[in-house]
Amino acid sequence: MATVEVRQPDIVIRGRKVVGGVAEGEALVTQQTISGWGGVDPMRGEVIESHHELRGQSFAGKILVFPGAKGSSGWSGVFHMTRLTNKAPLGMLFNITTTKAALGAVVLRVPALTDFDIDPLEHIETGDRVRIDADKGEVWVWKLRV
Amino acid sequence: MVKLSDDERAMLDGRDGAAVQKAMELLVRYAEALDAEDFVYTNNVAGVPGSSPQWVKEYYAADGGDYRAVFSRFDLDSDEVVDVPRMNAFSCHLQGGMDPSMWQDQGMTEQAFANFRNDEAEVAAHGIQVLKTCTPYLAGNVPVMGEHCAWMESSAVVFCNSVIGGRTNCEGRESTSAAMLANRIPNFGFHRDEFRKGQHRVRVDVPVDSIFEWGMLGYFTGGAVEDTIPVLDGAISQQSLIRHKHFGAAAASSGGVEMYHMVGITPEAPSMEAAFGGASRGETFVYGQAERRAVYERLNSIGSNTDVDYVMLGCPHYSIEQIAEAARLIEGRKVNANAELWIFTSRAVKATAEASGYGDIFRAAGAKLMTDTCSAISQAVPKGTRVAALDSAKQVHYLPAMMGIEGWYGTTAECIDAACSGKWRGSLR
Numbered sequence: 106m107a108t109v110e111v112r113q114p115d116i117v118i119r120g121r122k123v124v125g126g127v128a129e130g131e132a133l134v135t136q137q138t139i140s141g142w143g144g145v146d147p148m149r150g151e152v153i154e155s156h157h158e159l160r161g162q163s164f165a166g167k168i169l170v171f172p173g174a175k176g177s178s179g180w181s182g183v184f185h186m187t188r189l190t191n192k193a194p195l196g197m198l199f200n201i202t203t204t205k206a207a208l209g210a211v212v213l214r215v216p217a218l219t220d221f222d223i224d225p226l227e228h229i230e231t232g233d234r235v236r237i238d239a240d241k242g243e244v245w246v247w248k249l250r251v
Numbered sequence: 252m253v254k255l256s257d258d259e260r261a262m263l264d265g266r267d268g269a270a271v272q273k274a275m276e277l278l279v280r281y282a283e284a285l286d287a288e289d290f291v292y293t294n295n296v297a298g299v300p301g302s303s304p305q306w307v308k309e310y311y312a313a314d315g316g317d318y319r320a321v322f323s324r325f326d327l328d329s330d331e332v333v334d335v336p337r338m339n340a341f342s343c344h345l346q347g348g349m350d351p352s353m354w355q356d357q358g359m360t361e362q363a364f365a366n367f368r369n370d371e372a373e374v375a376a377h378g379i380q381v382l383k384t385c386t387p388y389l390a391g392n393v394p395v396m397g398e399h400c401a402w403m404e405s406s407a408v409v410f411c412n413s414v415i416g417g418r419t420n421c422e423g424r425e426s427t428s429a430a431m432l433a434n435r436i437p438n439f440g441f442h443r444d445e446f447r448k449g450q451h452r453v454r455v456d457v458p459v460d461s462i463f464e465w466g467m468l469g470y471f472t473g474g475a476v477e478d479t480i481p482v483l484d485g486a487i488s489q490q491s492l493i494r495h496k497h498f499g500a501a502a503a504s505s506g507g508v509e510m511y512h513m514v515g516i517t518p519e520a521p522s523m524e525a526a527f528g529g530a531s532r533g534e535t536f537v538y539g540q541a542e543r544r545a546v547y548e549r550l551n552s553i554g555s556n557t558d559v560d561y562v563m564l565g566c567p568h569y570s571i572e573q574i575a576e577a578a579r580l581i582e583g584r585k586v587n588a589n590a591e592l593w594i595f596t597s598r599a600v601k602a603t604a605e606a607s608g609y610g611d612i613f614r615a616a617g618a619k620l621m622t623d624t625c626s627a628i629s630q631a632v633p634k635g636t637r638v639a640a641l642d643s644a645k646q647v648h649y650l651p652a653m654m655g656i657e658g659w660y661g662t663t664a665e666c667i668d669a670a671c672s673g674k675w676r677g678s679l680r
Contacts, residue, residue, distance in 0.1 A: 177405055
């Protein structure tokens, strides 16, 4: 029988489940909170807020790592629309639990975690490979650059 | 796991029909995402239930492509389409996408208007009040102290929590639509006493006594405290509904403030100690002359061309007091041939404005009194707009960035002067 060799992750982060499930993909990390309505274009899954460090970048198919949600109450609705346009993130890791971020993750139906033992924003960089097992409350991180 | 009462369990088991069951399923997923212990009962819900642009209906074409499909699949995030009955909670529709009669001036198509009219008929048929405003508290829905609400619209949320002492989180479309059916919302955040205490102090050293000054202080406060709860004290005076409305909207857009305390002014802040729930904590931010000037300059940093071709008033929607003031300022004058003046309010307030003769004054001046929406929500500005003048810190925060135009912030009088002269002559005095 063939065996699949899995490289041990460089870092393991533990957190609280927001939405269950497993997802693996490339990380897109921002140190800045994200606005939904007026801050994200749901047609392109792209951050459009003026002065945002992710402006012009798409989170479609990525693991979005961010401090939390801000701005209009249209946050969940805009992220929900990215599910319809196939521009949704694969998973979400955020530090601050607000109604906006929690409801957004719920209706996106993507694995999501919060309340971490160590800060993902300090340990995950854009381009790292990340596996979220939200049911186990674990994030595995393989660094792009060690 | 969120604790359920017998009633909530029965709703989840389908006692009250499939729509209530799906609503409860979504609310349980949401409560668990928040790590909420249980639910609170609410009978005051404000959202945007089921309203959607045509492309969303087309996305659900296989499910019927109608209001029922959108409400089931999008609002309740249900995998099945269910029959949607009349709402159980007292429910209100907030702002919408266009003016119900002047939609052509706003550049809307016949098809978009037909979709709008159809959604509105469905909203009414489902027992939802057609308030069509970001200021439900000026159009027939005024919560009372301690009332548990489930509201969308950040400027209404901050008003409800801070000025009234009602209790709501900044809810989203799906949670409010579900709450309309299930009369429940997670017991999290602002529903809980311990969450409503101040986290930082803002000491006001310059006189803040007009709506213009209250707006700038709000914009400063949001920038300073971000999404935490500020406690303001010092030289704040002349409190009134419209000043709180402007302050809260500005603080919610520059920082995400969902509740604030003003010592001796707001109901949960009879003293500094009461506002903080003990000793003062967090940081102290000072609002003095330098900060005031910096806020003014920041709000005016996207304007360089003084040829104004659009003036928008009514963010958040104007109260009757503000409409009376605008009418007084423009009576006997004319909007410049190169400019447009649009004033936004709710349908309820517009009816009062018409009865009071202000509609005639605006029409004689060439200004348009519109309802339901605003330029940011509808993404509608007069054709060819390059430079807008606004008396709302919130609108100047959003509109120029969204529409790729320049924007000026000033007093209502400066904005009306700009509408009549076509020139921006505002300044900080």
